[in-house]
Amino acid sequence: MNNSVIQINNLTRTFGENKAVGSLSLEVNAGEIFGFLGHNGAGKTTTVRLLNGIYSPSSGSSQVLGIDPQKDGPALRAQTGVLTETPSLDERLSGYDLLAYYADLFTIPKDTVNDRIMSLLTEFGLEKRAKDKVGTYSKGMKQSLALARALLHKPKVLFLDEPTSSLDPVAARHVNDLIERLTRREGCTVFLCTHNLVEAQKLCDRVAVMQHGQLKALGTPADLTRQYIKRQNIELEVEENQIEKTNQILVSHPDLVLRTPVLEKNMLLVTVSGRDAIPEILTLLTVNNISVYRLNPQEVNLEEVYFALNGESK
Amino acid sequence: MKKRTLFAIMLKDLKVAIQNKGVIIPIIVLPVILFVVLPWVLTLIPTLAGGTFGNVQSMESQIGSLLKNMPAALQNQLAGHSAPEQMVIFILVYGFAPMFLILPLMVASVLAADSFAGEKERKTMEALLYTPTSDRELFVAKILGPWLAAIVISVISFILYTVMVDLAGWISMREILLPNLMWIALVFFVAPATAGLSLVIMVFASAKAQGFQDAYQTGGMVVLPLLGLVYGQIGGVMYFTVGVVLILGFVFWVLLAGLLSLASKKFNREQLMIKNR
Ligand SMILES: Nc1ncnc2c1ncn2[C@@H]1O[C@H](COP(=O)(O)OP(=O)(O)OP(=O)(O)O)[C@@H](O)[C@H]1O
Numbered sequence A: 001m002n003n004s005v006i007q008i009n010n011l012t013r014t015f016g017e018n019k020a021v022g023s024l025s026l027e028v029n030a031g032e033i034f035g036f037l038g039h040n041g042a043g044k045t046t047t048v049r050l051l052n053g054i055y056s057p058s059s060g061s062s063q064v065l066g067i068d069p070q071k072d073g074p075a076l077r078a079q080t081g082v083l084t085e086t087p088s089l090d091e092r093l094s095g096y097d098l099l100a101y102y103a104d105l106f107t108i109p110k111d112t113v114n115d116r117i118m119s120l121l122t123e124f125g126l127e128k129r130a131k132d133k134v135g136t137y138s139k140g141m142k143q144s145l146a147l148a149r150a151l152l153h154k155p156k157v158l159f160l161d162e163p164t165s166s167l168d169p170v171a172a173r174h175v176n177d178l179i180e181r182l183t184r185r186e187g188c189t190v191f192l193c194t195h196n197l198v199e200a201q202k203l204c205d206r207v208a209v210m211q212h213g214q215l216k217a218l219g220t221p222a223d224l225t226r227q228y229i230k231r232q233n234i235e236l237e238v239e240e241n242q243i244e245k246t247n248q249i250l251v252s253h254p255d256l257v258l259r260t261p262v263l264e265k266n267m268l269l270v271t272v273s274g275r276d277a278i279p280e281i282l283t284l285l286t287v288n289n290i291s292v293y294r295l296n297p298q299e300v301n302l303e304e305v306y307f308a309l310n311g312e313s314k
Numbered sequence B: 001m002k003k004r005t006l007f008a009i010m011l012k013d014l015k016v017a018i019q020n021k022g023v024i025i026p027i028i029v030l031p032v033i034l035f036v037v038l039p040w041v042l043t044l045i046p047t048l049a050g051g052t053f054g055n056v057q058s059m060e061s062q063i064g065s066l067l068k069n070m071p072a073a074l075q076n077q078l079a080g081h082s083a084p085e086q087m088v089i090f091i092l093v094y095g096f097a098p099m100f101l102i103l104p105l106m107v108a109s110v111l112a113a114d115s116f117a118g119e120k121e122r123k124t125m126e127a128l129l130y131t132p133t134s135d136r137e138l139f140v141a142k143i144l145g146p147w148l149a150a151i152v153i154s155v156i157s158f159i160l161y162t163v164m165v166d167l168a169g170w171i172s173m174r175e176i177l178l179p180n181l182m183w184i185a186l187v188f189f190v191a192p193a194t195a196g197l198s199l200v201i202m203v204f205a206s207a208k209a210q211g212f213q214d215a216y217q218t219g220g221m222v223v224l225p226l227l228g229l230v231y232g233q234i235g236g237v238m239y240f241t242v243g244v245v246l247i248l249g250f251v252f253w254v255l256l257a258g259l260l261s262l263a264s265k266k267f268n269r270e271q272l273m274i275k276n277r
């Protein structure tokens, strides 16, 4: 409990009639990459603003690094970094001057400012463009600069609002590598808003799935797939002359096997009722003296969880 | 209140603002035309009028009727000059006074429009809101920057204007016309209040506006009462004497204090974020 960095209790924020965030409760642990998933309008950005003391909650409360964002926003924001949805960069400043401006606002010790800026610009491959106006940067360079700004003061908690949505795959991978490195190396906690599920699955220790301001699911990507995916495909390879027998065993267990298995290149494609069915089927086949050479569960990803959840709500 | 934060915001806003043509024209071009070029053009009138056009008579009768309605102090200063000279002195020393107030008004409102509405237009406010600045620091920095700039530009323009008027006046009639008490009260007492007022009005206008131009047009409504003053002066309804200037200044300051406290109450992060969406 005491290593949780973000605590959210029944946090609610309405705009007129519209509940942008409704009774949200969750905790984020120190050093984890926490994925905050949800489609457009799910309440991700609103939550980030609430957690940084920009919006006040309609009801409920939150604590970030032990600070109530409502009570001491400045002290909190000195320790959090936020990569906003749009880069929010002043295009009339040079990259260097922009970072120097924020170094002043984050009161970074003056004698360390230059080194810090140069090392970030170098890390993001912007050192040659440091003196150019931000308006001349490409989209990816702007996003990198915005990320450099979010990291400038070595925040303890980093909020990233769709960090890779405007980037090409190479730049996106670079950003994702950086996020991983940061958490592992500097013990930074990351609150990652995204609707890129593949990315979330790869990066995140735990994820929350939001829908219309409501928390729909919370857990590790593996937990969620176990919990929500009630159908999984496996490839099964057995002794060739036992295929017929195997088939019979499988179809006689409709609780475990959802469809008649299909034979393809000496391999049975079996659709089973979720992950938990796999060991049961294996036992079943073993007791019946079937020689199993290979049992290959096909990967289920968050995307399927996400759609399963969305289907539920319809 | 962190000094470093205030300075950083004020300097950055200024640095960014002067890259906007809509800002540069009123704060550089306007004072140069009004306060450097115009005095010379005007002092040429007596020479031209006396020489080529020879309509001194009609000018005499005009200035005569103007003179009769003027306060005694003014009449004394104009006594002993030819009619065209009286006209020039009147325009340079008195007629220009209300015009001068347009300068702090323009500078302050144009800078405020760039800093508030421009920030909204360029979508740069959000990142600023995520910094450890307090709402109060943001408010003070955003108000103080354009205000100080307007005051500095007013003072510089006043000095320029004084030098120009005196040079021209000395060459054409061997007389030092400025500064006088009325102008000093105008520049150091009324002008800062005028700048502050237009600034606060612009802050309110920016909250509604979509961008720099939009805010600037809405905020430009403050120019109208000032133009009223100019015409009032010319129509002989009201002359800028020390007393009038002091009263005007006092009224402006009281108004400003009221609007400032209203604005500071409405000014918070949440409002800035919502209005900047
Ligand atoms: N300032 C505001 N005024 C009115 N409604 C708002 C405001 N901010 C957010 N909302 C509403 O709250 C809901 C959640 O918005 P939010 O921006 O938090 O979603 P999001 O998950 O970040 O979406 P996206 O993926 O599109 O960025 C939306 O219905 C949005 O219209």
Ligand SMILES: [Mg+2]
Residues within 6 Å of the ligand: A044, A045, A046, A085, A161
């Ligand atoms: Mg969003």
